[in-house]
Amino acid sequence: MFSSSSASQPKAVLCDECADKARENEKERELLAVLKARWESDWYDPSGDLHKAVCPKRYRNFNSDLFKGNQAKINEALKWQFGSKGLVLHGHTGQGKTWAAFLIAKREHFKGRKVMVVNGNRLRELAAIAGESNVRYNQELSRIIRAELLVLNDPFKVKLTDKVEEALWEIVDERYEEERPIITTMNGVAKNIEPLLSPDRGKALFRRLREENHAIHFPNPETKR
Numbered sequence: 001m002f003s004s005s006s007a008s009q010p011k012a013v014l015c016d017e018c019a020d021k022a023r024e025n026e027k028e029r030e031l032l033a034v035l036k037a038r039w040e041s042d043w044y045d046p047s048g049d050l051h052k053a054v055c056p057k058r059y060r061n062f063n064s065d066l067f068k069g070n071q072a073k074i075n076e077a078l079k080w081q082f083g084s085k086g087l088v089l090h091g092h093t094g095q096g097k098t099w100a101a102f103l104i105a106k107r108e109h110f111k112g113r114k115v116m117v118v119n120g121n122r123l124r125e126l127a128a129i130a131g132e133s134n135v136r137y138n139q140e141l142s143r144i145i146r147a148e149l150l151v152l153n154d155p156f157k158v159k160l161t162d163k164v165e166e167a168l169w170e171i172v173d174e175r176y177e178e179e180r181p182i183i184t185t186m187n188g189v190a191k192n193i194e195p196l197l198s199p200d201r202g203k204a205l206f207r208r209l210r211e212e213n214h215a216i217h218f219p220n221p222e223t224k225r
Helices: 015-038 072-077 099-109 120-132 134-146 162-178 190-196 199-211
Strands: 086-091 116-120 151-153 183-188 213-218
Touching: 015 099, 072 213, 086 099, 099 116, 099 151, 099 183, 116 134, 116 213, 120 134, 120 162, 120 199, 134 151, 134 162, 151 162, 162 199, 190 199, 199 213
Parallel strands: 086 183, 086 213, 116 151, 151 183
Antiparallel strands: none
16 A cells, blocks of 8 residues: 555646746747857757857956946947947947947847847958859858848958958948848948948948948047047
8 A cells, every 4th residue: 555655646737828828938948048059159050050159258248347448338329229220339449339239239139130240350251252152152141131130340350352342342232222230330430441442332331331320439538529
């Protein structure tokens, strides 16, 4: 004869509403785990292609207590809401432009939007791919153009060869036509950077950036302007 303590206990039966809620909670946990992995570590898409983490390690954990840059400008940037117009964050180095861009990217990523980040080095990689395979180049370019939100992080820091400039132009122009937002960071201002580009692309590129973005200046801390 079994003792009462060893008898099997009946399983709790959830009502239909509670069972549906439990399934929804489980799906949310699974989605959060996927989003976290894509944000912080390399991941594979359904085709099996390996992609880099969305966010570099340096920009994953913002500590406002330790930050020495311009918190007020970051707060201004964070007021941006997802839509067809993006942001141009420009000005003095070390004042929080990149932090602001990645804080926005993180917010939108964990809302489930497809976010991509492209810097100058990534543009150089695209230029190299173009010389090897037009098919792969167009595939990679399409992924960037079709992302719901694109962060262009300091794209003008690398040498702007014709192929690099061409890739940058295609990205900005296509997203401009499709009204997909870009968050762009850059040191300095357009008048200093535009002459570095070829005349036929430079003026048009910066016109698109000006027309389709709200600009926020991160000033030199010594001038506070």
